[in-house]
Amino acid sequence: MALYLLYTLVPLVWLIINATKTQPALFSTSGLSFGDSFALFDNIGKTFGYNDGIFFRWLGNTLLYVVVGAGGATILATAAGYGLAKYRFPGRRGVFAVVLGAVAVPPTALAVPTFLMFSKLGLTNTPLAVIIPSLISPFGLYLIWVYAADAIPDELLEAARIDGAGELRIFLTVTLRQLVPGIITVTLFTMVQTWNNYFLPLIMLSEPKWYPLTVGLNQWSAQANGAGAQPIFNLVLTGSLLTIIPLVVAFLLMQRFWQSGLSAGSVKQ
Amino acid sequence: MSRIRNHARAAAALVLAAALAVGCSSGGGSSSAPAAATGSQDSVDAALKAGGEITYWSWTPSAKDQVAAFQKEYPNVKVNYVNAGTNKDEYTKLQNAIKAGSGAPDVAQIEYYALPQFALTDSLVDLNSYGFGSFEKDYSASTWAQVKNGNGVYGLPQDSGPMALFYNKEVFGKYGIAVPKTWAEYVDAAKKLHTADPTKYITADTGDAGFTLSMIWQAGGHPFSVDGRNVKINFGDEGTKKWTSVWNQLVEGKLLSPIAGWSDDWFRALGDGTIATLPTGAWMPGNFISSVPGGSGKWAVAPMPTYDGQKAVTAENGGSAQSVVKQSKNPALAAAFVRWLNHGGGVQPFIKSGGFPSTTADLSSPAFVDEALPYFGGQKVNQVLTQASKDVAPGWIYLPFQTYANSIYSDTVGKAYLANTGLDAGLAGWQQALVDYGNQQGFTVSAG
Numbered sequence: 001m002a003l004y005l006l007y008t009l010v011p012l013v014w015l016i017i018n019a020t021k022t023q024p025a026l027f028s029t030s031g032l033s034f035g036d037s038f039a040l041f042d043n044i045g046k047t048f049g050y051n052d053g054i055f056f057r058w059l060g061n062t063l064l065y066v067v068v069g070a071g072g073a074t075i076l077a078t079a080a081g082y083g084l085a086k087y088r089f090p091g092r093r094g095v096f097a098v099v100l101g102a103v104a105v106p107p108t109a110l111a112v113p114t115f116l117m118f119s120k121l122g123l124t125n126t127p128l129a130v131i132i133p134s135l136i137s138p139f140g141l142y143l144i145w146v147y148a149a150d151a152i153p154d155e156l157l158e159a160a161r162i163d164g165a166g167e168l169r170i171f172l173t174v175t176l177r178q179l180v181p182g183i184i185t186v187t188l189f190t191m192v193q194t195w196n197n198y199f200l201p202l203i204m205l206s207e208p209k210w211y212p213l214t215v216g217l218n219q220w221s222a223q224a225n226g227a228g229a230q231p232i233f234n235l236v237l238t239g240s241l242l243t244i245i246p247l248v249v250a251f252l253l254m255q256r257f258w259q260s261g262l263s264a265g266s267v268k269q
Numbered sequence: 270m271s272r273i274r275n276h277a278r279a280a281a282a283l284v285l286a287a288a289l290a291v292g293c294s295s296g297g298g299s300s301s302a303p304a305a306a307t308g309s310q311d312s313v314d315a316a317l318k319a320g321g322e323i324t325y326w327s328w329t330p331s332a333k334d335q336v337a338a339f340q341k342e343y344p345n346v347k348v349n350y351v352n353a354g355t356n357k358d359e360y361t362k363l364q365n366a367i368k369a370g371s372g373a374p375d376v377a378q379i380e381y382y383a384l385p386q387f388a389l390t391d392s393l394v395d396l397n398s399y400g401f402g403s404f405e406k407d408y409s410a411s412t413w414a415q416v417k418n419g420n421g422v423y424g425l426p427q428d429s430g431p432m433a434l435f436y437n438k439e440v441f442g443k444y445g446i447a448v449p450k451t452w453a454e455y456v457d458a459a460k461k462l463h464t465a466d467p468t469k470y471i472t473a474d475t476g477d478a479g480f481t482l483s484m485i486w487q488a489g490g491h492p493f494s495v496d497g498r499n500v501k502i503n504f505g506d507e508g509t510k511k512w513t514s515v516w517n518q519l520v521e522g523k524l525l526s527p528i529a530g531w532s533d534d535w536f537r538a539l540g541d542g543t544i545a546t547l548p549t550g551a552w553m554p555g556n557f558i559s560s561v562p563g564g565s566g567k568w569a570v571a572p573m574p575t576y577d578g579q580k581a582v583t584a585e586n587g588g589s590a591q592s593v594v595k596q597s598k599n600p601a602l603a604a605a606f607v608r609w610l611n612h613g614g615g616v617q618p619f620i621k622s623g624g625f626p627s628t629t630a631d632l633s634s635p636a637f638v639d640e641a642l643p644y645f646g647g648q649k650v651n652q653v654l655t656q657a658s659k660d661v662a663p664g665w666i667y668l669p670f671q672t673y674a675n676s677i678y679s680d681t682v683g684k685a686y687l688a689n690t691g692l693d694a695g696l697a698g699w700q701q702a703l704v705d706y707g708n709q710q711g712f713t714v715s716a717g
Contacts, residue, residue, distance in 0.1 A: 026533050027540060027561075112365065115365050115369065116365070116368065119365075119366075119370070122371075124369070124372050202354070202358065202361075203361065203362070203365060206353040206362050218358075219354060219355065219358075222355035222356075223328075223355070225355060226587060227329075227550065227553075227555070227587050227588070227624065228330045228331070228428075228552065228555060228622060228623060228624060229559075229560060230330055230559065230560075231531075233533045
């Protein structure tokens, strides 16, 4: 356990410490000690100012992709997962097989074919090229499905139907409330996935003005390579630190639900 | 920023004057017969007059200033400058856009090693169709050779990287090491230094495909031969063996620093003497000056060590050209921009940013050659570097799938570096993987 903690926390500590150093101090001091000056705020200022404030734009792009992409993915996964769990219709098994198969396919493998398809539609190099593929989360769907099958007793739905509620109303008023832990879990999951999405935007977007933070920071990092290199490690580190803060906050806020969501169905009651 | 722009404008004026002067003095033309498909520059001039809009992909630091200077000179042309990523990121996007049939830029920066694969897939415009073949005499032989593919000219060279040996004078002096003239002396120096101070290494090399190929090139190796779609790969040839027999001693003797190139550690190690030499391209001084302040006054440049200590010989490492992409809706205008970039007003801003040019006029101009650089203790480093550009071994070619080749280098040769074992087995593994891949891709590839 202690080893595990060390393994997970050391990189984070390293990142925090090094984000407080100037570029020359990065080159002249060891990784786990503070530099001679505390330059964190200066670095943050520079990060937001570099390249005409492009970092701010990347942050905005990432938020857009996460809110629309992960938000949409959660809504779709919730509706579809519930439908598959609680309604009997022909072809349900087929859908089940397809979804399970889709969970197994790494998204990276689909990036290039998706690019070619989107190119035909004229969508490449637009935010939609990143958002549309993010809307589909087979894993999220599967999770809600399993969760809904356990969390929503059929008797509850039947009682609602006898009271004269329509299917949509049942979903919105009865089901959603029951599914909250599962929904939060999927939200968190798709959010992390979209926030850290790298390969898809890298392939889809050619203009820096649409980059999310991941691709943008990598481009900054690549500046340190080769002829005419302009290393800005201090800004890359500070930018990375700023990039993970919102994720950490989201995790801390939603942790309670996350845990109860994970243990759902693990114990027979 | 306005200062830079003024610089660029002044520089542009200078270059224009210089270009005119060169144009006047070189009436003879080159003796080599240009390819059959020669057009003239009239259509390019006309396109420039007519104006229009083009997109330019590049990641060089000087691109922004160059585009600004170009727009000033030709207000009727709009250049959308996009940094689409550094080297392989850009190539991936370019490859995808070409495959998709849309979304590619009009002009792209492409490194010499990646040019053949784009040229071979017919993705680039042969600039002979605009009469650019006549520019041959204006570029160093080693760079011109790299933009040519068969008879076609698929870009104009911008930066080049004839290799030289950068070494830390202070460290050499402290341990009584003489500047090595031969690779054998280099290995001795490596042993002497590391024995005297185990924290110091002669150089850092964790395995880099570009460096490996350049070193084989310098040793006289020709591991690749390409004839249309027929490819031969042989990492068992004499030149390759020459290089591995030297480098194996460093790898197996753990005489190479394990610091990865271009990391923050690496820049630090260059500054504090941990890494004592760097056999690398002529574009390195700019990087020293901007990113290794700690090494100021300590570094110097010498010609590359050779195998026999007799005749100076070196290779190119890095460097890139600007090419017109076939997908361009306005190739003549794109060609005009390329011509301006690398055969006109774009050259000076590039040199100002610390780049090493490919144009013979600049490689021989006294202002450039005899410049004493304070960082290098006042040494006129360009004297060594421009001489190196004349000493590049001829006849080198890259694979028509070099970017893929470089991407799998660490899975094969890279392992030898980690295990401190000889490189030959790794090279054989690389060769096998490349033969298999090439054949899958529709080439006819044979080993040996």
